Amino acid sequence: DTAVSQTPKYLVTQMGNDKSIKCEQNLGHDTMYWYKQDSKKFLKIMFSYNNKELIINETVPNRFSPKSPDKAHLNLHINSLELGDSAVYFCASSPSGTGDYNEQFFGPGTRLTVL
């Protein structure tokens, strides 16, 4: 009965490859997010979707493309992977996106290592 799940847990790949990370939530939430956590543990928002509509798009290289086939899923595709993309990527979800009592629940993370 995992609330927010991500696959894979670990991803090791070569520079230049294209890879995807998948996220699913079974909480019935409307809003989903992708965060990047760097080696210093700093958490930074990348994207957010509300009911399949993109609402946050931070300054992220356009090699990163989120896709939300439905409101329970938010996948992250990364083209032409670079060494600097190595990080832990977290998916999160919240009931909507604004207002009180609307907190974000995080998945277990995907550790991406680019060689």
Added chain:
Amino acid sequence: GQQLNQSPQSMFIQEGEDVSMNCTSSSIFNTWLWYKQDPGEGPVLLIALYKAGELTSNGRLTAQFGITRKDSFLNISASIPSDVGIYFCAGRGGSNYKLTFGKGTLLTVNP
């Protein structure tokens, strides 16, 4: 953009001691949150604060939303070894979907 200063960066304490950490912001927030991250896991929400001056407890944890709406603190009383982890503050302003995170406080508890 909004920035959060979280301190201290790290703490080494003995089991049984009390701990305090805080966050300050360059701008006003309407919501303050405190998360804990265990190694290899995602952040888990500990306490959420929605009103200036609000003081909320969750077991041995107590957090307050500062009166100026630009700061928050988290206290942990009578620490135990399983309190080890990284504690993050996060804030949200207005109707913005976006959470801004502090850089975390790494807590180590010596048994």
